[in-house]
Amino acid sequence: MPNLRDIKRKIEAVKKIGQITRAMNMVAAAKLRGAQERVEQFRPYATKFREVVTELAASGAVNPAQFELMQPREVKKVEIILVTADRGLCGAFNANLINACERFIREQKAKGREVSLICVGRKGAQFYRKSGLIRESYEDVMSRVEMFNARAIAREAMRAFLDKEVDETHIIYGYFINVVRQIPKIDKLLPIAVEKEEAAEETTEPKISGSYIYEPEPEELFAQILPLYINTQVFAAMLETAVSEQAARMTAMDNANRACGDMVHSLTLLFNKTRQAAITKELMDIVGGAEALKG
Template identity: 40%
Template sequence: MPNLKEVKNRITSVMSTQQITKAMKMVAAAKLRKSQERITQMRPYAQKLNAILKNLSEAQLSGDNDNWYSQVREEKRILILTVSSDRGLCGSFNTNVMKGVIRLIQEKYEEQSRKGNVVILPIGRKAAEFFGKRNMELVGQYSNLFSTLTFEQASLVGEHVMNAFREGKFDKVELVYNEFKNVATQILRTEQLLPVVSPEPVVGASSNQVDYIYQPSQQEIVEALIPNSLKVQIFKALLDSNAAENGARMTAMDKATENAGELLKELKLSYNRSRQAAITKEILEIVGGAEALKSA
């Protein structure tokens, strides 16, 4: 039977851990409400901006006057923006992103990877630690963004990426992140940021293209909208990832609290059994001693 003092110490330790996980669950729930409101408000704007950009740029991007945002080059060097969290204790949230990036490299960029031409831009400390340990080339690092996430911070990331693409440092830019669906579900997304390409028309779908009057020219409007659209796309990905992280952490801490409760039940049962066995042993020793005195 286990030692009573050891079991009691374990009970105290598990109770302390349960209090911590319960508090972390409440904090994550409070943050989730705020982050969920932000991404819910952001999505209609991002979708409308992309729809307008699609209508404006279909002819522009496929014509003879392509701007540098849409220049399709030979895919020699690839940049992958990887959005993770800064902290752990959020279940499989970060693991799914890392596996998604590795799968993307293996399926699409294995040749570039063998030549060392796949570069990671980590957004979040966990991505930087993961790929840094695997000796993958990192370019820059953005950490501690999610505590005070703003559009200006996403704009800095967007400017960095667009400048690198324009200077020819990279021929293609991909974005990998977790999209928020609900508290318990995150959807892994992989999106191409650069070069910008018009979505392929869906067969049988009705055309919703709008005939605009351009002032100034169509090219000037498109060239102004594309960088803003890319920044909005990055900002939306960060908001999605932030909400997904809080949902994953809330779910993980709720499960940890439940597991601590189950463990406490087992430990208390073990403690009571050990205590009962100790008492029974003492009674038997007293009875045995009394019988020995009678025999004497």
């Protein structure tokens, strides 16, 4: 049985860890509010951008086949943009993204395709560093998501596609649903698909429809907005991953803080039992000595 000093030392150590996890939980909660506001503000923009591209491509005003970014080809090599966090201590968030990437890689290799990676975030780059799959790596860009970083990543992905180094590009990121649920999501980035998405839920609100007037000409406009559309998709994925990371970290630190409390309670009970056993032993020694003196 451990002595009282060891148990007391463990209790103090666990209490200090609890203070750290509580502080990290508060920091993650503060960062989550800011990141969630950015996501909520950007989602309508990204949705409308996709709607405009889809409507313009489906209107017949332009021919999607004349734009290289929209031309499908025989897929021999697939590239994956894996967006993870720069830091850990966020539960299984990074592991879930990497597991989703691993499953997707196995699926592509089963079809006889080569796979390469663009890793955004330090955790994904660290995991695949020795795999030989990484073509480009962008670390230390997820602590503060900026558009110029997303633009550089999108530019490199488009360059590889246009130079026919890759035939298809997908992006894997953490999609934020709510504070307690974030899921890995895989979207096809290149070639750009313009199929209309069906609404997941029926709404009673009337749908507003109408035709767009484009200036300059649709062909010239389309050539300009397609690269911007890729930039928007990458930036949206980075924002979603950033807010999911903070939500996962807040939940993980909250669980760790509760676990510290439970551990302190268990150690306190053990401390009291050990102290009581020591007192009982001393009393038995005193009583035994007294009885020996009487004899």
